[in-house]
Amino acid sequence: MLQQAVKKLLYQENLTLTESYHAAKELFITDNVALSAAFLSLLAAKGESVDEFLGIIQIAKEQQVPITVTQPALDIVGTGGDGANTVNISTAAAILAASCGVKVVKHGNRASTSACGSADVLEAFGINLYADEAKVQSALAKHNIGFFFAQMFHPSFAHIKGTRKALGIPTCFNLMGPLLNPAQADYLIIGVANKERLVLLANVLAKMSIKKALLVCGDGVDELTTHTVTECLEVMNGKIQEKVINPEELGFKKCQLNDLAGGDKNFNSRKILDIFEGQQSPLADTVILNAAAAVELYGITNSLSLAIDLVRDSIAEGKALTTLAGLIQEQN
DSSP states (O other): OHHHHHHHHHTTOOOOHHHHHHHHHHHTTOOOHHHHHHHHHHHHHHOOOHHHHHHHHHHHHHHSOOOOOSSOOEEEEEOOOSSOOBOOHHHHHHHHHHTTTOOEEEEEOSOSSSSOOHHHHHHHTTOOTTOOHHHHHHHHHHHSEEEEEHHHHOGGGGGGHHHHHHHOSOOHHHHHGGGGOTTOOSEEEEEOSSHHHHHHHHHHHTTSOOSEEEEEEBTTBSSOOSSSOEEEEEEETTEEEEEEEOGGGGTOOOOOGGGGBOOSHHHHHHHHHHHHTTOOOHHHHHHHHHHHHHHHHHTSSSSHHHHHHHHHHHHHTTHHHHHHHHHHHHOO
16 A cells, blocks of 8 residues: 555645555555655655545554543644754743643654754653653653653654654654644644644644644744744634734743754753743743643633743742652652
């Protein structure tokens, strides 16, 4: 089926959901690297359809290691591929949101298209990426956040890891990661680097069982930022609604993209600690904005402005540092 799929993609033809499912099923077991690379490249070049996404998601979910979480939970993640190489904004925001009472099932991996992924920066803090499920569940129960290392829960993805790395381009799996959280997050904030992918993911999510999702795209950056107005799509009950988040209207000063620039995992972890220790900066503003979006989406506050106040209070009271310390202790 994989070879037939490649032939269709070569002529810019969409695969059906069933064709996509079976092509991906073969992708996860084939030793034909050239065929795997062709499939991923041609699919990316054509642009994935909703059915193609749903087919791949279906087989990936069947093969992942599932996790049972009894309370509603949220994940916040950027899909990468923007080339901005920012500090790990979503990871910092996840910890900060957890300190405000949001149950966060953070699902992530090592860097693929950037210098430092969520797993890399958490490793720099001393978190054991390979902690077993019991430790992750303990962290979630005690400190409102657990980190699910993608490699531990998606064994079939190891088969295509080398091909993805060699290609060096964003593929469907970069976009798909947030939709494959093994804990089945009920709430999602997903950053997307371009508007076309924003619409695609919104339409995919509208056909999936989630409570609420916020998809954001800020001038080529896969995060909410204080750099510019961010266009968003909110998905709830299968419906898609447009909204705009203007940071200046929320009291933030406009920043420059280079204010958010990251480096290796040690550099990024230090920047995150600075924020949690209360140092004010354009980067801190952007992390606060993202954490506040998570707090509002989860329903702890009924407005973004109130959520921003709550997040700032959490930093001032040392709760962000306490949450990080707890996560490190439990997942070690």
